[in-house]
Amino acid sequence: MFESMPFISNETFQQIFQSSVEAIMLVDQQGRILLANPVTERMFGYEKGAMIGLLVEDLLPEQMRAKHVGYRKNFTDHPEPRPMGMGRDLIAKRKDGSQFPVAVSLSYTNVDGQILVMAFISDITERKKAEEALKRSEEQLLVYASELEKKVQSRTEDLASTITALEKEVQVRKKAEEEARKALDRERELNELKSKFVSIASHEFRTPLSTVMSSASLISQYTEKGEPDKVNKHVLRIKSSVNHLTSILNDLLSLGKLEEGKVDVNKESIQLSEFLKEVKEEITSTLKAGQRLEVRIGNAVEYLSSDARILRNILFNLISNASKYSDENKAIHIECFMDGGNVAFAVRDEGIGIPAEDQKHMFDRFFRASNAGNVQGTGLGLNIVKRYVDLLNGTISFSSVHGKGSIFTVIIPTR
Ligand code: ADP
Numbered sequence: 001m002f003e004s005m006p007f008i009s010n011e012t013f014q015q016i017f018q019s020s021v022e023a024i025m026l027v028d029q030q031g032r033i034l035l036a037n038p039v040t041e042r043m044f045g046y047e048k049g050a051m052i053g054l055l056v057e058d059l060l061p062e063q064m065r066a067k068h069v070g071y072r073k074n075f076t077d078h079p080e081p082r083p084m085g086m087g088r089d090l091i092a093k094r095k096d097g098s099q100f101p102v103a104v105s106l107s108y109t110n111v112d113g114q115i116l117v118m119a120f121i122s123d124i125t126e127r128k129k130a131e132e133a134l135k136r137s138e139e140q141l142l143v144y145a146s147e148l149e150k151k152v153q154s155r156t157e158d159l160a161s162t163i164t165a166l167e168k169e170v171q172v173r174k175k176a177e178e179e180a181r182k183a184l185d186r187e188r189e190l191n192e193l194k195s196k197f198v199s200i201a202s203h204e205f206r207t208p209l210s211t212v213m214s215s216a217s218l219i220s221q222y223t224e225k226g227e228p229d230k231v232n233k234h235v236l237r238i239k240s241s242v243n244h245l246t247s248i249l250n251d252l253l254s255l256g257k258l259e260e261g262k263v264d265v266n267k268e269s270i271q272l273s274e275f276l277k278e279v280k281e282e283i284t285s286t287l288k289a290g291q292r293l294e295v296r297i298g299n300a301v302e303y304l305s306s307d308a309r310i311l312r313n314i315l316f317n318l319i320s321n322a323s324k325y326s327d328e329n330k331a332i333h334i335e336c337f338m339d340g341g342n343v344a345f346a347v348r349d350e351g352i353g354i355p356a357e358d359q360k361h362m363f364d365r366f367f368r369a370s371n372a373g374n375v376q377g378t379g380l381g382l383n384i385v386k387r388y389v390d391l392l393n394g395t396i397s398f399s400s401v402h403g404k405g406s407i408f409t410v411i412i413p414t415r
Helices: 010-019 038-044 062-077 125-225 228-259 272-284 308-324 356-361 381-391
Strands: 023-027 033-036 090-093 099-111 114-123 268-271 292-297 303-306 331-339 342-349 395-401 405-413
Touching: 023 038, 033 038, 038 090, 038 114, 062 099, 062 114, 099 125, 125 228, 228 381, 268 272, 268 308, 272 292, 272 308, 272 331, 303 308, 303 405, 308 331, 308 342, 308 381, 308 405, 381 395, 381 405
Parallel strands: 292 331
Antiparallel strands: 023 033, 023 114, 090 099, 099 114, 268 303, 331 342, 342 405, 395 405
């Protein structure tokens, strides 16, 4: 048949074939081995020339033979050079029955209408081993990777919990620092307050004390001269000065207690009309000459539940301001009425009023309006009142017209 190969001589072909370092077989259309070079014979463990005439299927394990007949037919029907068994593992069988993996490339030649298939076979045992080793090490690598991932995850979790703990610690410290700072600020504020109060008190005490002094010496003079009217006048002056001193001291005391948070709210049942009657009686003696207190109870409840002592202080403060900042002979009105579910106390005067530009500072500590002039005061009363009202869960507001008068309204819950 080699005589029919036009381009290379039979001899040359034989030479290439025999000396090839690759295993080459020539197979006819029926699968018969026409030629197998020495490398092939060695690979399959056959004696020289012993493979000729065998079927290629004889070189396959039993279970693959039937299928291979189909593959072979398929190739000779549509021959084209290609690797064999794409995507499959090819296993070959030696003469002694042992098996080994192979890679096969197919080529063909057409001789007188007969397709002759040329198979180039490589024993890929080593490659397979290497592949398997690679696969094993890849698997090992995957195991390592997953272990590593687990470790990283657990470390990350550890780290996250450490960070959370640290954050908490930082927060706790910040809070402690904040509290310490607040306490320090508060202490500083208290100290400032004390020193400011001492300076105000020493200033404010001077006038009433010198009034007491001069009135006392005048009283002895008028007593000697037998002028009882003048004596009485100076007795009244002394009384008023003492009242003023008392009110400054009361403010000092209240403020101190409020600052220290020592003012407790003790609720009790207050009978309104009785309560206002007592307030009126107590305060009337401190009013200026000719000033009168007019109390009117509107549709207010008969009883309310609140702290009588605090409420009394609030009203005393507002009424004494109304008196201080009004002329003699002016009326001061107290009106009590319901405001929704709450009870309102409105203290109205016809006094000097408060300039519009001062009104926003009225409840600031030590603030005194620009028209307060010589009227004695410390600027503490309304600040104290506001804090008392807060303690009773109430509100305080006012409206005032400079030169005409003011009205301060306190609204507190009935219970
Ligand atoms: P003090 O009367 O001791 O100065 P307050 O805190 O009671 O302090 O009042 C603050 C300031 O508000 C007063 O100095 C005064 O200028 C103004 N004020 C308070 N009540 C009245 C009022 N009824 N009429 C006019 N001004 C007032």
